[in-house]
């Protein structure tokens with residue numbers, strides 16, 4: 001097998017909230033171009049792992065590395081700039097802004113020009129705005145939202161809002177895209193469509209970390225899967241390996257796969 005570039009690495013990460021150990025010595029990595037699934041029953045630590053990766057929480061011990069660099073002490077904004085973007089379990093759009101404006105807010109995160117040049121509308125700032133606009137429209141097109149570009153986000157259907165969140169995250173130009181249950185609340189057909197879209201996102205050059213409750217779906221779209229239970233990694237492997245793993249079967253036994 002050829003050498004692949006390591007995008008993200010969690011090295012023996014423990015994260016405690018007071019007496020509760022939400023992540024317990026968790027290690028895994030993601031290589032460039034992979035779709036890595038993260039699954040596990042409710043409260044397993046999946047969202048906490050996202051929060052540790054994106055700088056919402058600092059790890060108690062261990063290290064998160066992005067492109068070989070430790071993320072210790074970095075704030076959320078700095079981590080976005082480095083190239084990690086995420087969506088949230090609960091949609092967080094700016095409801096009174098249009099779909100396009102929401103995407104442009106994402107693109108803004110990576111502008112090199114600052115407040116002063118924006119104030120004086122320097123040529124460079126204008127150029128960045130034009131580029132951002134074009135790229136924003138292209139992303140909306142890609143997500144099937146071009147015709148909704150001028151609609152207020154609050155007026156979009158639930159499914160369109162979920163897709164817009166992904167477009168906004170992509171607009172920051174990330175190397176790693178972290179999607180926290182992007183298909184939550186979707187019916188099976190919508191879920192299947194979204195998974196296909198996520199595959200196309202990866203084909204555009206993004207590396208994807210995906211939390212998804214629906215085992216069948218996650219099996220269909222991911223290259224590898226990490227399974228958490230009570231903050232510990234209990235399994236890691238290809239979808240076929242995970243499907244037959246006794247520890248995973250035990251963790252999910254009696255658990256409604258679609259529960260969220």
Ligand SMILES: Nc1ncnc2c1ncn2[C@@H]1O[C@H](COP(=O)(O)OP(=O)(O)OP(=O)(O)O)[C@@H](O)[C@H]1O
Pocket residue numbers: 017020021022040041042043044045046047048049
């Ligand atoms: N800010 C916090 N303060 C205290 N405890 C927290 C905090 N965030 C998460 N936890 C706890 O950490 C554990 C892991 O939660 P987490 O949300 O990461 O699980 P999850 O796998 O994402 O679950 P779900 O599938 O329900 O979203 C849970 O016991 C949760 O109650």
